[in-house]
Amino acid sequence: MxxxxHAVWWHVYPLGFTGAERQALPPSAPPVPRLSRLANWLDYLIALGCNGLALGPVFASQxxxxxxxxxxxxxxRLGTEEDLLRLIEQASERGVRVLLDGVFNHVGRDFPAFADAAAHGSRSRYASWFRPAPDGDYATFEGHHRLVALNHDEPEVADYVSRVMTHWLERGVSGWRLDAAYAVPAPFWRTVTDRVRARFPDAWLMGEVIHGDYASYVTEGGLDSVTQYELWKAVWSSLNDGNLFELAWALKRHxxxxxxxxxxxxxxxHDVTRIASRLSEPRHLEHALVILCTVGGIPAIYSGDExxxxxxxxxREGGDDAIRPAFPDDPAGLAGHGRSYYRLHQDLIGFRRRHPWLVRARTEVATLTNTAIVYTAGHDGEAVAVALNAADRPVELPLPPGGWAHAAGGGRIHEGRLSLPAAGWAIATAGG
Structure with a gap:
């Protein structure tokens, strides 16, 4: 394996987390060692049950x-290379791996190669790195003027991306999140991933894919994994709408x-409304977390969601600010209102760690109504049964065959049936 x-990631957007300025510092300004503050949170993420720190962008940007x-x-705004390397070392000493966020579909307009191309046109050494647009400018990422798309048909661009990825893998990171991977041709990714793996075969390369054929980015692009946005949407949408049939369909796709x-x-x-704000019923927060911790896959907790x-x-401009807030210097500065939900994270992530086979578990729905679902999650002869009641009244649900004798959560098993309170949930395990 x-x-x-075995990874459970704690995902941090460093610029927001550390309260960095919204704009790049003036060239004459000294670096501000904000990354060092993240070291104060390493024990917190370990206590949560995570063993990976997935960092958002840390590289110089506008x-x-x-x-x-x-x-x-x-x-x-975050510090220097020494600050990043020190954080990687401090994480490694605790058994925590670090994932970097690589933006290789597009660059800012102050990217030196683009500035040269914009100034000198076809005479630029880097003219082939970018694609002219019909309006006389250059192609951009989804219409964002500040984000200039790279030309992924240019071999030198693949050379550059490969150098960047191996440069930081050499310095101790364990892998990459590849931003906007869905906007980049799969053959480009295959070229890059083959080169990176030749030197770092254990690196984990995960792509941000919002839509499209998820599996093709793995089989054709050489990535290890992609973001499961279909399941994310089904979790909150099915709970909000009282339509767990949507969740069941998404689990089948999963x-x-x-x-x-x-x-x-x-x-x-860091790109979506917080789950606590997305769900119309606060009690469904527990249901969302139960699903995340009992289905197959490699999960991440976005810092603050716990x-x-x-x-x-x-x-709108600044529309991400509310989901990317500044955190206190260390966990002692957190308000206490989220403590019970943090403890639930500890319990459910701990359950997942005691059942590591869940990373490859397939789900099979046994009972399904608009507001109740029972599914098994199993792999290689192991299984658990998961029951969710999204209704405002108690419910009794039949369990599938399996000798279930113990139930975590609010459930009670009697003669093969599970009683759940209103908005309750349970994870059943076989008797020993």
């Missing part, structure tokens, strides 16, 4: 980190993906 299949200007330099790879699962990240942070993403 590859190390990634604003939010996804308009990169230098992939070989740490953003001065099974098909597991035939090829272990998807990267989540109920929150404390039931709220925040709504808005389609």
């Amino acid at each position: 590859h190390w990634s299949e 604003t939010h980190g996804y308009d990169t200007v230098d992939h070989f330099r740490v953003d001065p 099974n098909a993906l597991l035939e090829t790879f272990a998807p990267h699962t989540f109920v929150g990240n 404390q039931a942070f709220r925040g709504v993403k808005e389609d």
Whole structure:
């Protein structure tokens, strides 16, 4: 089993987490060692049950980190390369792996190669790195003027991306999240991933894929995993709508993906409304977490979700601010209102760690109504049964055959049936 299949990631957006400025520092300004503050949270993520720190952008950029200007330099708002290497070392000493966020579909307009191309046109050494647009400018990422798309048909671009990825793998990171992977041709990824794996065969390469044929990015692009947005959407949507048939369909699709790879699962990240704000019924927060911790895949917890942070993403300038807030210097500065939900994370992640085969588990729905579902999650002769009651009244549900004798959560088993309170849940295990 590859190390990634034991990973549970704690996902951090560093610029927001550390309260960094919204714009790049002036060239004359000294770096601010904000990354060092993350070391104060390493024991917290371990106590949560995680063993991976998935960092959002840390490289020099103009604003939010996804308009990169230098992939070989740490953003001065976060510190220096020494600060990043020290954090990687401190994490490694605790058995925590570090994942970096690589933005290789597009760059900021101050990226030196683009600045040269924009200034000199076809005479530029880097003219072939970018594609002219019909309006006389250059092709951009989904219409964002500040984000200039790279030309992935240019071999030198593949050379550059390969150098960046191996450069930081040499310095101790364990893998990469590849931003906007869905916008990059699969043959480009295959070229890069083959080169990276030739030197770092154990690196975990995960792509951000929102839509499309998820499995093809693994089989054709050479990635290890991609983001499971279909399941993310089904979790909150089915609970909000009282339509667990949507969840059941998504679990069936999820099974098909597991035939090829272990998807990267989540109920929150730096790009979407917080799950606590997305769900219309606060009690469904527990249901969402139960699903995340009992289905196959490699899960991540977005920092703050374990404390039931709220925040709504808005389609405007600064619309991500509410979901990317600054954190206190250390966990002691957290408010206490999220403590019970944090403890539930500890319990459910702990359950997953005691059943490591869940990373490859297939689900089979045994009972299904609009507001109740019972499914088994099993792999290689092991299984658990999971029951959710999304209704405002108690329910009694039949369990599938399996000799179930113990139930975590609020359930009670009697003669093969499980009683759940209103908005309750249970995870049943076989008797010993």
